[in-house]
Amino acid sequence: MIAYIGVDPGKAGFITVWTEEYGFDFYPMPEHKIETGKTSKTGKQVMKTEYHEAGLASLCRRLYNRYRSYQLMVGIEEVGGRGGWSATNNFNFGYQAGMLKMMFLILKADIEMVRPQKWQAMMRQGYPDIKKLSSTGKTQIRDPKAIAKMIVDKEWPDVDFRKSERAKKDDDNKIDSFLICNYLKRKYKK
Secondary structure (H helix, E strand, O other), X not given: OEEEEEEEXXXXXEEEEEEOOOEEEEEEOOEEEEEEEEEOXXXXXXXXXXEOOOHHHHHHHHHHXXXXXXXXXXXXXXXXXXXXXXXXXXXXXXXXXXXXXXXXXXXXXXXXXXXHHHHHHHHOOOOOOOEEXXXXXXXXXXXXXXXXXHHHHHHOOOOOOEOOOOOOOEOHHHHHHXXXXXXXXXXXXX
């Protein structure tokens, strides 16, 4: 039995797992609240949500317990440094992606690092481009998030892509992990 796993890394990332037995399962990146050192006007400590490294151990145990009898096929989105991000942001993103790769190595998964262009090209076959204005506002560029949303709305209208039940909008990271998972299914499922 095979479990196909799509991973959109980053502090707001997601993991999507598909198996014949369970269908689709979603796992957000572990996070926790920390104090910022600031106080609100009401006198309460201001908190912020942060990526929780230690939460990966708990996530690893949950994945192991649920999928221990499966061969794990994992696709982790391979993203290089991003222009406009600080060196610290680029380092943190790579660090988190590396930690996720190590977690799946511990779980003895077959891992494919997949560039966004590769999985997007397969998943968008037959769909039109959606364009948006570039940062300068002078040209039009492809809008991969809008295209991904169009694909899931058409092919999987019954799947909830919100980050939580309280969220009002679909989560781009959850959609990307879902599409990476389906990229693996299309590529390897016979």
